Amino acid sequence: MHRIRDCELSAVCDIVPSKLDRYPDLQKFEDSAEMIRSGVVDAVLIATPHYDHTTIGIDAMQNGLHVLVEKPISVHKADCRRLIAAHSDPKIVFAAMFNQRTDPHYKRLRKLVQSGELGEIRRTNWIATQWLRTEAYYASGGWRATWRGEGGGVLMNQCPHNLDLFQWICGMPISVRAFCSFGKYHSIEVEDEVTAYLEYPNGATGVFVTTTAEGPGTNRLEIAGDRGKVVYEDGKIRFTRTERSVKDVVDSSPDSFPSLEVWDCELPVQGWGGQHQEIVQNFVDAIERGEPLVAPAEEGIRSVELANSMLYSTFTNSTVNLPLDENAYEAVLKQKIAESNVQKTVREQAPVDLANSFK
Numbered sequence: 001m002h003r004i005r006d007c008e009l010s011a012v013c014d015i016v017p018s019k020l021d022r023y024p025d026l027q028k029f030e031d032s033a034e035m036i037r038s039g040v041v042d043a044v045l046i047a048t049p050h051y052d053h054t055t056i057g058i059d060a061m062q063n064g065l066h067v068l069v070e071k072p073i074s075v076h077k078a079d080c081r082r083l084i085a086a087h088s089d090p091k092i093v094f095a096a097m098f099n100q101r102t103d104p105h106y107k108r109l110r111k112l113v114q115s116g117e118l119g120e121i122r123r124t125n126w127i128a129t130q131w132l133r134t135e136a137y138y139a140s141g142g143w144r145a146t147w148r149g150e151g152g153g154v155l156m157n158q159c160p161h162n163l164d165l166f167q168w169i170c171g172m173p174i175s176v177r178a179f180c181s182f183g184k185y186h187s188i189e190v191e192d193e194v195t196a197y198l199e200y201p202n203g204a205t206g207v208f209v210t211t212t213a214e215g216p217g218t219n220r221l222e223i224a225g226d227r228g229k230v231v232y233e234d235g236k237i238r239f240t241r242t243e244r245s246v247k248d249v250v251d252s253s254p255d256s257f258p259s260l261e262v263w264d265c266e267l268p269v270q271g272w273g274g275q276h277q278e279i280v281q282n283f284v285d286a287i288e289r290g291e292p293l294v295a296p297a298e299e300g301i302r303s304v305e306l307a308n309s310m311l312y313s314t315f316t317n318s319t320v321n322l323p324l325d326e327n328a329y330e331a332v333l334k335q336k337i338a339e340s341n342v343q344k345t346v347r348e349q350a351p352v353d354l355a356n357s358f359k
């Protein structure tokens with residue numbers, strides 16, 4: 001926060017008072033409602049467990065504060081709507097911490113798709129399994145990996161980034177059929193492995209795979225279009241561009257087994273972008289100068305809807321058509337919470353260094 005221009009960190013809030021000890025020079029609050037009404041702050045960054053994003057976000061905006069909310073913006077789609085509905089004053093800036101939107105690799109992929117260079121998308125495939133997490137991690141917070149505390153597992157904690165980028169680059173699907181496994185590799189009640197099949201409005205298909213139990217994991221996004229294929233893996237973007245439209249070749253080539261003429265190139269991309277710092281700076285610049293937001297919080301409903309749909313598809317053993325019925329999903333989630341008999345052993349001292357989660 002000290003590196004952000006035109007921004008002063010003036011207060012911190014945590015319901016656990018000992019966590020505030022490391023900020024001797026700041027105003028400290030143990031209740032977000034008090035901080036919001038204190039007159040000390042004019043914007044808040046909400047980085048609490050997910051369910052509180054909705055309640056604190058609504059309270060902050062209703063009291064005239066600008067809000068930057070961590071991902072996921074809420075746990076389920078109905079709560080997203082409640083939170084978004086509180087953003088009724090256009091002078092209030094409401095942004096989400098989708099820091100990976102600043103990564104130039106994903107920006108480049110988005111530009112490639114939007115420019116039409118890749119042609120119409122036919123198939124997407126994202127294997128996002130670089131999210132290895134241990135029992136020690138899950139034990140580091142009572143809210144983690146429970147229906148009551150987090151509302152899901154890998155889809156709600158690690159994958160909001162992937163799901164946001166997936167829809168940001170490739171658009172939203174119209175249907176989802178998913179297979180989630182609950183506590184397959186960890187002593188948790190929520191999902192730690194997911195395979196989902198997606199269908200898009202133009203008939204394109206997609207697959208999304210994730211887990212917190214694979215080592216070494218993979219982060220590989222492949223998008224096939226009518227003018228070739230782009231693959232992002234190991235920090236490199238490789239674009240294999242066909243000289244002609246593939247549809248054209250299929251429809252009109254006299255050859256039964258055509259070999260396509262292609263250009264094979266690596267798209268030059270430097271660095272990883274400004275990440276969290278860039279999103280906070282963008283939030284401040286939006287407040288101060290009306291700069292357009294990198295990640296308007298309203299867009300955060302989409303990754304939540306995708307995650308909810310994957311879980312709902314598994315719960316109902318069926319294909320879910322989007323838009324998801326948010327009331328039906330909220331009811332199922334409440335039922336999961338009511339039926340839960342998890343007794344978590346919390347070891348708050350377990351070493352959770354979040355800096356390691358960004359490597």
Ligand SMILES: NC(=O)c1ccc[n+]([C@@H]2O[C@H](COP(=O)([O-])OP(=O)(O)OC[C@H]3O[C@@H](n4cnc5c(N)ncnc54)[C@H](O)[C@@H]3O)[C@@H](O)[C@H]2O)c1
Nearest residue numbers: 013014015016019032047048049050052070071072097141
């Ligand atoms: N964008 C990213 O890269 C990124 C990375 C990590 C975490 N996150 C998000 O940040 C949020 C917090 O995750 P974490 O891993 O830091 O959790 P954490 O459990 O380590 O920290 C949460 C803190 O919030 C406090 N808290 C709980 N309820 C509160 C309330 N009502 N008011 C004030 N303080 C409260 C807790 O005491 C704790 O200190 C999650 O929503 C998570 O998804 C985002």
